[in-house]
Amino acid sequence: GAVVSQHPSRVICKSGTSVKIECRSLDFQATTMFWYRQFPKQSLMLMATSNEGSKATYEQGVEKDKFLINHASLTLSTLTVTSAHPEDSSFYICSASRVSNEQFFGPGTRLTVL
Amino acid sequence: GQQLNQSPQSMFIQEGEDVSMNCTSSSIFNTWLWYKQDPGEGPVLLIALYKAGELTSNGRLTAQFGITRKDSFLNISASIPSDVGIYFCAGRDNYGQNFVFGPGTRLSVLP
Numbered sequence: 001g002a003v004v005s006q007h008p009s010r011v012i013c014k015s016g017t018s019v020k021i022e023c024r025s026l027d028f029q030a031t032t033m034f035w036y037r038q039f040p041k042q043s044l045m046l047m048a049t050s051n052e053g054s055k056a057t058y059e060q061g062v063e064k065d066k067f068l069i070n071h072a073s074l075t076l077s078t079l080t081v082t083s084a085h086p087e088d089s090s091f092y093i094c095s096a097s098r099v100s101n102e103q104f105f106g107p108g109t110r111l112t113v114l
Numbered sequence: 115g116q117q118l119n120q121s122p123q124s125m126f127i128q129e130g131e132d133v134s135m136n137c138t139s140s141s142i143f144n145t146w147l148w149y150k151q152d153p154g155e156g157p158v159l160l161i162a163l164y165k166a167g168e169l170t171s172n173g174r175l176t177a178q179f180g181i182t183r184k185d186s187f188l189n190i191s192a193s194i195p196s197d198v199g200i201y202f203c204a205g206r207d208n209y210g211q212n213f214v215f216g217p218g219t220r221l222s223v224l225p
Contacts, residue, residue: 006156034212043202043217044157093156102147103204103213105156 003027004096006106013084014114021079021109023094029074030096034103035067038091050077084113118216120203126222133190135219137203146186147204147213148177157202161188193223 003026013019023033032051036044048069050056056069066088068080077096081088089112095103119138127133137146145164149157161172163179163186170177174191186205190197200220204213 002159004156041220044215046212046215049212091154095156101145101206102159102162104159105149108154108156110154 002098002102002104004094004104004106006094006109008109009107010110010112012112012114015085016083019081019084019111021081021092021094021111023077023079023096023106025075025096025098025104028096028098030077030098031074032097033071033077034095034097035069035077035079036093036095038093038108040091044093047079081111084111086113089113118203118205118214120201120216120219122219123217124220124222126224127193128224129193129195131193133193133197133221134187135189135201135221136185136187137205137216138185139205139214140184141207142183143205144183144208145206145213146177146179148175148186148188149202149204151200151202151218153199160201190221193221195223195225197221198223 005024007022035047046059047062048056048058050069050071052071052074058064071077091108093108095105097103147162148160151157161170161177166183168179176189178187200218202218203216206213
């Protein structure tokens, strides 16, 4: 149990376009979902935390208008990178937390903005 | 804010050797998690610890929740090539919703 999926796994887009990444908890209801960004050879950087039905809480320095998060249900959260630029290229990973509080990570989405 | 330190930052060991790494915090935590991340993939939860002094095993992996509640250790016995990856610790206190992640320990296993 505790499987989290992400879609797509890889995306390449042109500068200026928007990209949506989906995160789903497949076999449990997630009380909270988290979005992280990871640069090569670095640790996970928390971008935002979201609870179903409420607005996401963004970490300091993360632009909420740039990274739109929607947590539509207890099993789905989406991250939309709006007007993407090359500096937004990164590995984006979501995680979902259940009542027992462990965080389970998705496989990640590699975004490349040309 | 809370910070976690992991040591060593990286290590190279021979296949078959035992590995030990640790994670220390500036504040007290009530939950510790250990993850392994393979290149290009998301972290996978290895072990979760909930009580000071707790010692938990998962196959060749053993992790302990430090008595001071400010540290945790992960040991890997008889390492094999597939143990290669980055190991992250994560901790959370009684008041936080989020886990704080350490910078990771990069493990390389030489054949």
